[in-house]
Amino acid sequence: MEANANSLPLPDVMKAPIRPDILQDVHRDISKNSRQPYAVSRSVSHQTSAESWGTGRVVSRISCVLGGDTHRAGQGAYGNMCSGGRIASLVMACCHRIESVLQIPCVISDSAEAIEKTSNAISLLKKIGAYPDAEKAKDS
Structure with missing residues (x-):
């Protein structure tokens, strides 16, 4: 096939047969990008x-x-x-180390999401008393 000023030769990849299984996988994966993100429901334990x-x-x-x-x-x-x-003795019975946490559930402000360094996150966990539980999770 000769190329002139208005046309180019068709690449060999365009001559390959279409595989429906790959097309389906790509379409499914691309459609996943448009899903709406969602957070954990506040009423998750009340869905009975x-x-x-x-x-x-x-x-x-x-x-x-x-x-x-x-x-x-x-x-x-x-x-x-x-x-x-949601009672502290039950949380402790599940082997969580929350002896120094002041209140269960432990709620912190949204500004904690701005923490980017691990050392800053560790210092926050130590301030609220939840670091022993993080250590337990790391060791498990």
Whole structure:
């Protein structure tokens, strides 16, 4: 094929047959770039069908998950003493080292996201008392 002023020879790669499997993979991967990012839901532990039976049934008033034939059915929910409750003794029972943390849950300001150096992040963790737990995670 001769090239003139208005045309160029077609590269050999353009003469190769189209592979549908590669085309599908590329299309799927490109479409992933347009997904909307999302954060962790604040109500993540409340996504159950738990309801309290109220009083008068000689059972606990803690909300219990509805349903049957599953391990989760009938378990307590939403209470501090239930599985997934937000109470410090349960967090410590899960082998977290939070003895020096002042309050559970430990909430810090959004300015912590601006920390770029590891040494600054370590000093922040030491100030709030969460560094022993980070050391435990590093050693595991």
